[in-house]
Amino acid sequence: MPINEGLLGEFDHEMIGTRKTLERVPEGKFDWAPHPKSMKLGRLAQHVAEIPGWVKETLTLSSLDMGGFAPPAPPKNRKEILDLFDKNAAVARGLLAKATDQQFFEMWSLTNGGQTLMSMPKIAVLRGFVLNHLVHHRAQLGVYLRLNDVAVPSIYGPSADEDPFKAAAGV
Numbered sequence: 201m202p203i204n205e206g207l208l209g210e211f212d213h214e215m216i217g218t219r220k221t222l223e224r225v226p227e228g229k230f231d232w233a234p235h236p237k238s239m240k241l242g243r244l245a246q247h248v249a250e251i252p253g254w255v256k257e258t259l260t261l262s263s264l265d266m267g268g269f270a271p272p273a274p275p276k277n278r279k280e281i282l283d284l285f286d287k288n289a290a291v292a293r294g295l296l297a298k299a300t301d302q303q304f305f306e307m308w309s310l311t312n313g314g315q316t317l318m319s320m321p322k323i324a325v326l327r328g329f330v331l332n333h334l335v336h337h338r339a340q341l342g343v344y345l346r347l348n349d350v351a352v353p354s355i356y357g358p359s360a361d362e363d364p365f366k367a368a369a370g371v
Contacts, residue, residue, distance in 0.1 A: 202300075202301055203299075203301050203304045203323060204296050204297060204298075204299045204300075204301075204304075207296060207326070208293070208296055208297060210331065211292070211293060211296055211331070212293070214331060214334060214335065215252065215289045215293070217338065217353070217355035217356075218248060218252075218285065218289075218334060218338050219282070219285060219286075219289075220353040220355070221248070221338050221341055221342060221345070221352075221353055221355070222245055222248060222249060222278070222281055222282055222285055222341075223278070223282065224345055224350050224351065224352075224353065225241065225242075225245045225278050225281060225341070225345075226241075226345075226348055226350055227277060227278055229241050229242075229348055230242025230243075230245075230274065230275065232344070232348065234343070234344065234347055239340075240274075241341075241344050241348075242274055242275050242281075243271070243274060243275075244337060244340060244341055244344060245275065245278075245281050245341060246272065246274070246275045246281055246284065247337055248285070248334065248337050248338055248341055249281045249282070249284040249285035249288065250272075250284065250288065251288075251330060251333055251334040251337065252285065252288040252289045252291075252292040252330070252334065253287075253288035253291065253292065254329070254330045254333075255288075255291070255292035255295055255296060255326065255330055256288075256291055256292065256295060258308055258322050258325045258326055258329075258330060259295045259296070259299055259303060259322060259326075260295070261308070262306065262307070262308060262309070263308065263309040263310070263311055264308075264309075264310055264311070265311045265312065265313070265314065266310065266311070266312045266317075267311070267312050267313035267314070303322065304321065304322050304323040304326075305321050305322070305323065306321065306322050307319055307320065307321060307322075308320065308321070308322045308325050310329075338355075342355075342359075346360075
């Protein structure tokens with residue numbers, strides 16, 4: 201089986217769970233943060249929506265220089281976040297569907313002002329710095345939802361608010 205076929209099932213599952221989480225981001229709470237050192241809720245949700253876009257930089261470039269990176273303008277509303285996510289997820293899925301095994305083993309580097317911070321095969325970047333990074337921040341966003349009394353969606357199994365197993369059994 202080609203690598204992309206194995207990766208697409210995981211990708212699709214993570215995108216479904218991510219969208220469910222982003223759909224619950226409360227309007228009017230974008231400036232909320234649980235701690236002064238924490239990202240604000242709106243920026244965190246925006247970051248989660250951006251991460252699938254990193255598939256494009258990973259598969260189409262051999263390196264990315266973060267020197268001079270500036271965060272984007274804060275999101276205005278949930279629709280803006282969902283639109284960004286949907287666009288990034290669709291582009292990412294299309295690129296993954298066409299990716300070859302050879303492409304996954306090409307080296308990719310992250311640099312900052314020309315200094316190499318890391319260099320590894322693209323498959324490792326996609327798993328470790330795209331998908332795992334997405335899961336990490338989506339879970340962080342789930343905590344933000346809980347702290348704002350917003351129902352946390354079921355992703356891999358039951359949450360305290362949703363139990364897909366009981367729903368499937370008609371309970």
